Amino acid sequence: MAGTEYTMPRAALDKPAKLLVVVAPFYRDIADNLIAGATAEIEATGATFDLVEVPGALELPTAIGIAERLSNYDGYVALGCVIRGETTHYETVCNDSSRGITLLGLQGICIGNGILTVENRDQAEARADPARMNKGGGAAAAALHLIALTRKWGAPRKGVGFIPGEGDRRIAGTSKDKPTA
Numbered sequence: 050m051a052g053t054e055y056t057m058p059r060a061a062l063d064k065p066a067k068l069l070v071v072v073a074p075f076y077r078d079i080a081d082n083l084i085a086g087a088t089a090e091i092e093a094t095g096a097t098f099d100l101v102e103v104p105g106a107l108e109l110p111t112a113i114g115i116a117e118r119l120s121n122y123d124g125y126v127a128l129g130c131v132i133r134g135e136t137t138h139y140e141t142v143c144n145d146s147s148r149g150i151t152l153l154g155l156q157g158i159c160i161g162n163g164i165l166t167v168e169n170r171d172q173a174e175a176r177a178d179p180a181r182m183n184k185g186g187g188a189a190a191a192a193l194h195l196i197a198l199t200r201k202w203g204a205p206r207k208g209v210g211f212i213p214g215e216g217d218r219r220i221a222g223t224s225k226d227k228p229t230a
Contacts, residue, residue, distance in 0.1 A: 054182075059094060060193035063200055066096040066123040068192060069116050073106045073129035073164075082177035083128040083163055083185030090189035091126075098126075106131050106142050106164055110149025117158050123199075124159035124192040128185055130177070133168050159195035163188025 070087050074080035084100065091098045099122075103112045106129040113125045127150055133139045143166040150162045163185050167173045176184045 057190070057194065059090075060190065060197045062094055062096065062193065062197055066094070066193065066196050067121070068096055068098045068124045068126055068189070068196075069113070069120070069122045070098050070100045070126045070128065070189075071109050071112045071116070072100065072102050073104065073109055074102050075105060076130045076132070076170075076173065079130045079165070079173050079177045080128060082174075082179055082183065083130070083165075083188075085179055086177070086183030086185030086187075087126050087128060087161075087163065087189040089179075090186040090193070094193055096123075096193065105129070106146040107149075109146055109164065110153055113150070113153055113158070113160060117153070124161070124196045126161045126163060126185070126189045126192050128163040128188065130165040130167070130173050132170060132173055139166075154195075157199070159192050159199055161188030161190065161192035161195075 068091055070084065070091075072080050072084055088098060088100075101112065101116075103109060109127040109129060113127060116122060116125065127146075129146070131139060131142050131146070143164075146164055147162065147166075150160055150164070154160050165173050165176050165184060167176065176182060
């Protein structure tokens with residue numbers, strides 16, 4: 050259904066964010082367009098970014114996992130393009146790279162998935178076109194929205210839920226006035 054797409058307003062961040070853009074540049078021209086879209090979106094929010102390249106789409110989740118453990122980025126943008134070929138390798142690369150990104154996201158890592166999975170080069174060019182839907186920009190926007198949500202929900206809590214209030218530590222089975230430990 051053409052014309053039914055909705056684009057959310059740009060993410061509003063309380064303070065600038067720093068992202069890592071990880072790109073698999075197998076199709077260099079497509080990757081460059083995805084990078085242009087992602088970096089334009091990142092810069093439009095006042096955020097900053099670093100850019101690294103990996104050999105292929107399968108390495109994107111691994112690189113992001115390594116960066117998450119060893120660096121201090123607020124979020125990540127995964128960019129690449131997988132075009133269907135004559136073998137089942139396409140399914141492996143699409144499924145496993147997407148699964149890896151999803152598993153990292155479920156751990157609370159803010160990731161925008163800009164890995165194009167297409168049938169042919171024309172579809173890839175359309176999805177990376179800076180004048181059209183550029184999925185690199187969409188992936189960066191997704192990462193920035195997740196960063197904003199993380200900051201909103203990760204604010205300091207005072208006595209909410211099971212987190213005791215400041216200075217209010219209790220041991221199970223003891224009264225507040227007479228701690229035994």
